[in-house]
Amino acid sequence: MIRIFRIELRRSAARWAGLMVLTASAGLLYSARERWTAGYMILAMDQRWYLSLLTGLAVAAGAWQARREHASRVTELFASVPRPRAHQVVPMLLVYGVVAFVAYVGAWSLAALRIVGTAEYLPAGAVAGVVVAGAVAVVAAAWFGLVVGRMLPSVLTAPALAVATFATPLVARGITGRREWLSTLLFPGYGLGGDSTDFATVPGRFSIAQMLYLTGLAAGAALLFAAAQHRARIVALAPALLGAAAAVLILQGGAAFVRDPVDPAARELVCTGDAPHVCVARVHSGVLDEVTPPARAALAKLARLPGAPSRAEEDLSPMRQVGEYPDSMLVPLTIGDDGHVNHRDRLESIMLDNVGVLPFVCPDEATGPDAAVVDAATSWLLGTAAHTARAGDLLLTLRGLDEQEAAARVGAVRRAILTCSSGDDLLTRPAS
Template sequence: MNARILRIELRRSIAPWAALAAVVVALGFLFAFSGPWTRFPLDWGSHWVLAAEWSRFLLVFLWPIAVGAGVIQGMRDSRSGMVELLTTMPRPGWHRAAKLAGALAGLLVLGYLLVFAVGAVQVLFNGGFFTFGWLPIVVVGALGMIAGAWIGLGVGRLLPHPLTAPVLAVVSFVGMIVLQLAQSEGSVLAGELPLPSWVVLLSPAFDVFNDPFLTTSSRMDLGQAVWLIGLAATGLLFLAAGSRRAKALAAVPLVAALAIAVPILPATPAEAKVVDPLATAMVCDGPVCVTKMHEAELGKIAGPGKEALRLLGTLPDAPVKIVEFDRRLGYEEVPPRAADTLIVDLMSLPLYLATDPDDVTRALVAGAGTPSCASSRGSGASYLDDVTARTISASWFLGEWKPLKGGNIWASQETTGQIDRTWGTFRALPPDVQRTRIVAQRQAGLTCQGDQLEILTGGLAR
């Protein structure tokens, strides 16, 4: 009997259409538009946590759908004029409420999980990094869909007006956008809105972290789960309430959940992010080590890396090992460096784009085995000078002039010709002078002191 009633609710409710709308909106957004979710290193098909994070990001669109569908469904009895008739039935009101709420929430959660599953399938086909860090992110997202649907049902039962559904859906959408921008890195609203941090962190939707090595903290997951469960319980009780006293008591779970969740939630949005220790664990092939997240790249970098260490071994204080940098660089940040270790960033363009072993070795010995001293997002003249100096030193080690992969992305045709002429200037120097200047470039690269291009050319390229 219960299963039959549930099937009837599925057929006569808005649940199938709401779930379909959620799937179409989510996948339409991901596939129709280009953004960080389509590009390395935040591609939603690159590893499990990112697939989960992008699914949570989409709650900015999906939560208003859940709320609006709940309101429409919650007004059903009022629209049909059956409120007084149903109050005379011997079956408790919560029986019907549970079936209706279960049907709507079940299909909305199914739609949400389907969106995540599309990303997860891409991760499987791409051989992406697996960690269970995705699980709490998806579970809290599913709770968000349930809470949105059930609070909508409750409001629809309390305020059965034709404008309730569109108004509440629009308010939910605007609220999601504002709260997401308030916690988004680099947003003009981040830290500018007069909202306490705990209010911002109550939002079930969040902006995807800019660093793929990060995941949500346990405090963030637990605090949001408690809040969303309380919100869902209040919505369900509003739907089932038949008296004023019951309606007043329905708010108790929401208030209690808020009182419990606020002390649990992190103090700031930044503290909601933690490093995934499994992702940053090192996997090594001799002196070449990469993070567990990029273990698939070890085969690509191990051989060329050992060759790069051999070539650099001819210099004083040469590096003896290669270690991957285990976080993404900030917008104006330069990579860390150490004399005995070649610290590499596998998310940088020269290494990411390099597929040929020779190009990988070339990228590793660029700068005489030191990371770039220019900002990783730079595009000005100093950046081009840095690229030129790094290209010269890489070509000196390999004995052949060849641009670094992605190194001249900002260079015009005229600038590219100037880089070629600079190489000619350097190659015209006596071999012992070339070596001396490469050694000096390495020292400058280790401290980021001095102009490396001027060191290599003696200022003749200016």
């Protein structure tokens, strides 16, 4: 069997098809690496973002292979061989299936090597479900291309199938009546990746349902390609229908579908063992050592103020409103395209901007202290120059006070920011 597999690999275009899928997938992932370098799950989901393109290439490759046999006029020759049609097509199905599967998984593996030194959180089951479902989709596409290419051996079949597959994310909602869960289930390239957060995931139930559906499609395509009689072709539709039915039942007709789910374990804080504690989300735990020095330096500067926070933690709620601000200093952490912390050389000043308070939503018309007051207080804290003339005058006033009085006023500005209250006279009122 191995000898037959090697012969089929050499005589067919499968290896070139696999190389095309591998190169396209790896290239697309590399071009948008800033989206997925935070972790393995977001990498798997981002690869699915390109699945319509990859399945388009696979289905075109299968159709082109089937047309080659027709163009070479070997169809009648193969039909005269005293072996069942099913036995004849197994090597072709096997070689295209293995190559397509390995190409898709291989592209993910190559990309994962880029973040292996910084990404420590690996939800193996969830990641495997997303990657395997995508690989099975590429296999099903290649086998479906063989079927259509055999039935319609035209030079236009392969490009037409590719274009139609590329367009599936655009028409998915229209085909399914705008049912999000059904669109994501039936069209694996729809709804995953692209703009997902670092904490996004795919529920295991959904991956199982999708794999059942895609396995049914692949099995149906294989049986259609092997079918020599009309009755056998009708029977070949059964696996696809059974797979789709099983998937819908598992998802309870959409009731079990969760839009934009978040992995709670990925959001759990992982902290340094010694004080002052610096904490990041588990999915970013690989860069904790990079965050700790600037965070502790920022905490040391904030410690000059009365009531200053004594620990730092990653900001996990960017839409926070007044009254929801924690006692910790928040770290605005983003991961760069190299897997390391973005702007790590400026992270200390970023954390201390706005007097160590990250922007949040104030209610009604309240906006907090004037920008010049905040600028002067921040510049005093950082030991830098102010950005405007008015802020510079306020900064001179601050620096003319003793350390304790200046720290008290800057601390009052920080509290005014946190409570969205006016504090425009905090730096100019007479010394107490």
